[in-house]
Amino acid sequence: MEGSMAERGAHVFSCGYQNSTRFWFPCVDSYSELCTWKLEYTVDAAMVAVSNGDLVETVYTHDMRKKTFHYMLTIPTAASNISLAIGPFEILVDPYMHEVTHFCLPQLLPLLKHTTSYLHEVFEFYEEILTCRYPYSCFKTVFIDEAYVEVAAYASMSIFSTNLLHSAMIIDETPLTRRCLAQALAQQFFGCFISRMSWSDEWVLKGISGYIYGLWMKKTFGVNEYRHWIKQELDQIVAYELKTGGVLLHPIFGGGKEKDNPASHLHFSIKHPHTLSWEYYTMFQCKAHLVMRLIENRISMEFMLQVFNKLLSLASTASSQKFQSHMWSQMLVSTSGFLKSISNVSGKDIQPLIKQWVDQSGVVKFYGSFAFNRKRNVLELEIKQDYTSPGTQKYVGPLKVTVQELDGSFNHTLQIEENSLKHDIPCHSKSRRNKKKKIPLMNGEEVDMDLSAMDADSPLLWIRIDPDMSVLRKVEFEQSDFMWQYQLRYERDVVAQEEAILALEKFPTPASRLALTDILEQEQCFYRVRMLACFCLAKIANSMVSTWTGPPAMKSLFTRMFCCKSCPNIVKTNNFMNFQSYFLQKTMPVAMALLRDVHNLCPKEVLMFILDLIKYNDNRKNKFSDNYYRAELIDALANSVTPAVSVNNEVRTLDNLNPDVRLILEEITRFLNMEKLLPSYRHTITVSCLKAIRVLQKNGHVPSDPALFKSYAEYGHFVDVRIAALEAVVDYTKVDRSYEELQWLLTMVQNDPVPYIRHKILDMLTKNPPFTKNMESPLCNEALVDQLWKLMNSGTSHDWRLRCGAVDLYFTLFGLSRPSCLPLPELGLVLNLKEKKAVLNPTIIPESVGNTQEPVNSTNNHGQSVGFQNTEDDHLVKETASSISGHQQGVKRKADMPLGSPLEPGQILEKNEDSKVKLKIRFSNSQEEEEIDMDTVHDSQAFIYHHLNMLERPSTPGKEQSSGEINMHPVSTAPLSVFSKESNSSKHSDHHHHHHHEHKKKKKKHKHKHKHKHKHDSKEKEKDPFAFSNSPASARSIRSPSLSD
């Protein structure tokens, strides 16, 4: 691409997950180490440097070719919340709040204007509920390309993905982007301004920011959307915990003993944020805000907000104490401090709640059933719990049950105790019914119901367990189909409606059909419920296929709602002014395409109907873009595809193509080609086309071939397109067991310029693995084991998310034991001299089915050795190495092995005796190594003294400055090369911390000076080979994954 760097849109930004600021400047990279900041950035004159705090002034350099941006952040802030973005940004001052400035890449200003036009309302909302001003004097939003995460919040600024920008014509992206903005802003208060004391307090910050974000959701999108969201989050966390065995919000690590590891069910350690699986961390945040909501249920929202206000006002008082840094600890939140202010404010004891959900992992699994005792007029409810499966826990305490009877809706609070399963609930109504009478609902509304479907003996309409979702639970409740139907029709809570829809899938009867159709037609009904009803209706129709009467499900409904009155086969020209019906119009064809006839084929009528929708689609008069609608129509086409009938495995050619598929393929070809000429927003149509082609391949209509997808997965396509293409390649790898494609994917994981893509490939491979641990596969071989082992142990230390992704994939493919494709280790016996015992090498013992039966310590050990060497292992290595001569060679061989990526960006992580994690950054141009403590240290002062004592020659801040200068020099000679992002940050991921060094940077800390130790430590070096590259693939490896002491 031609042009200067500014014209090419070159930019840099800091990124990373949790505390990773030390990658771009030396600092005490901990969330608990606060100081004030003065930041200076000298950049090309065409660029803008956006950083934390107030921009004091911008000054040209003497040659007038560069500018220096001077920033001042007077609010004490942790280094981990410092960020930077530099690029030829377009600047937009918020028209509502002039202290807020938005930045985006060139040419996107119109989109930026539209996207951020809403932000001031979010500000107002948070300030109002927290009764607290926004803590910083300014706020900046920067939208950048190839973002590491969609939303990253730092002190007084947030970095967003540029893909969140949208124009006024886009419907679907608007709420998503607004949610991202609101999320980022919530984290400004809790996360940036108020930081955490230690890693185990993270849940408080994530919880509060997630909770107030939820309040914003409720206000902005309404109670229905909010409850739907809560239910969705709850389902997610429950599914994840049941799958993996639990998410622990507040881990307490006693004494560092492995046996105390609170997360022994996981294949990674939760002691440290950087060893967490990304999925676990996402779920962790989800659980945190759900638990905050539980606390709110307990102490009331008013008290909750008072607690937040108290935290904030304490912090802001502390932050204004410029010369009393001991006060600054008020700006850190800890679990105990948080709980203390809750009990101070509310006077309530929430300890049991905390113990249940915060100090303990697992969710509750209820099974409920009931019987109505007519004689006693009593509802006999039986609630069982499963607390033995992984990820579950026993619940003891109150549980709300809502019973809708003929005479009204009644709440009952049951006390769930150790051994009581049965609960008797007296009924208020007599079963004899007065036909004329209206039935009062929970919300006071009175409705007429057709009660003919009811059981004549029982006054019960429906029963709900824990309707307010005040327990983190999964409920499987049994009630008859008519009760679910009543619940769907008349219960006003969207969660209840959704539950009823899911339950009705099991009752394919005409009555269910009628209930669902009625809901679909009801315009007052929440649109998500109606959308869900579409899919349920399709499932029911398929189950009832032999008795189904009338046109295919939803067809006449769609015709009535969206087609012309005069010609029912032609859809009206698009008008998406009503968003509810827009979403319904999008969803119905997708659900309809799932219909199958008696031969298990999609009915011809339906296919033709969808093709007509595509044909007559006319968006010329519409104010909004129809790209999402068209994309869903393609999804509908893909849904209609059924497996090809193949005769003796004939080769797929054009001649034997099914005529229906030919029609589908023609549409896809045309759409995909039109995208090249008139691309749609976020290329949604290309994405859908690629997915549809993969469906056609998988069903044997089109020859299976990854070449097309590989070309779309290349760097230079829009990220959504790449992900869709990669997903198809991942799927191909699994179905066709192609070693070549797997290698191609793994090469991309190592080399792709975009960190998100690298992460996503591993993520998709984990979710859709080519084989799993108990499966024989030709793909499972030694080289693969070696490759993955290398990936998670070296070369990825700068990108934790990626490394943990590799760990997840390794675990999915091979489990915790020695991969079956490896030869047996030579050592049958392992001697542990320290504990003076010998055990059979556990790697020889084949892994029993399911990882949960694994010996606990083997699990722990593996979890630890993935990221870190632990002390005991080190001993073991040394001792065994000295006793058995063969080992040394083995180790050496591994050490000499060329590493996947240069050592330089890799930081050598080690665990040493005092269980602090040390980090060494090796600068490329100086051989000095710096050791910085990066653990989230509680007692920072003590820690610094500790290190001061250890210092052989204390380094002064001046010294630090000079090391900064060294790093700065390459820039002045070749400033342009810094931004060699060929239109993008192609080099960011590999070298992102260099980049930043190349900007002149001076940091002066006002209070806390940092202490650095500069020394060449030769002692540590000899350990380096052990720190990584011990592959289990080596037959001699003494440190295979499940070696135990």
Added chain:
Amino acid sequence: MPRPGSSERGGAVCPQRSGSKQPTTPADNYYLARRRTLQVVVSSLLTEAGFESAEKAAVETLTEMLQSYISEIGRSAKSYCEHTARTQPTLSDIVVTLVEMGFNVETLPAYAKRSQRMVITAPPVTNQPVTPKALTAGQNKPHPSHIPGHFPEFPDPHTYIKTPTYREPVSDYQVLREKAASQRRDVERALTRFMAKTGETQSLFKDDVSTFPLIAARPFTVPYLTALLPSELEMQQMEETDSSEQDDQTDTENLPLHMSTDDSGPEKENASVLQQNTSLSGSRNGEENVIDNPYLRPVKKPKIRRKK
């Protein structure tokens, strides 16, 4: 007499052909007679100026100039008189015209009374030619009662009477939609096929590359731009459907400094919003609308350090 007709003759049709063919129509005679008089005038003026003979071409040219000049006086005078809502030009119209044309009117009486002037006979009286009437078709409609009689007559009926065509244009909704849809589909298919034919393609079938040709995927240098910005077609649609959106779309195209403050529209509502929002505005004054944002401030010149 090569080219006697000129545009100044008020569009009167002058079917004279070059050459010495004798004029035939009365209109021609009328014009020729006047032209001849002009020629005589020119010749006498030349004689007066002391010429003894002149080439024919020179006389013709001067005649042409004189004719133009007189025509212009007439045209201009007509304009002036019509400007003052008269139909007959007065002397003052002529005077103004002459002044306008740069002629010194005061010299005119002296010139008229000069001694050596020649008297020229008036052109022979011929009848003003009658413009042939256009073929009338049908009877002109009489004025309806509400139109006063002094208004011009109705034009010929054929100029306003509806003439039915043979086929009604299609206005059936269904057919129109059908037509629009298939037309668009045909255009799209033809276009994509053309693009596929002329560029690189990919195919889903190894044995057949022409039935479903896919235009090859080509990476972009800046992929997010095409993905996020609305296409030109969509922009056009936006303008058609909602003109209020236009401003957002156009005004920011190529600002050299990439700066915009967007304080035009919402500024009015701002006053209240901003007052509520004082938490953010430590320094701002609700009355002033000058935006003080550090990113909009000019870049400072470096301080010159003295060398010691």
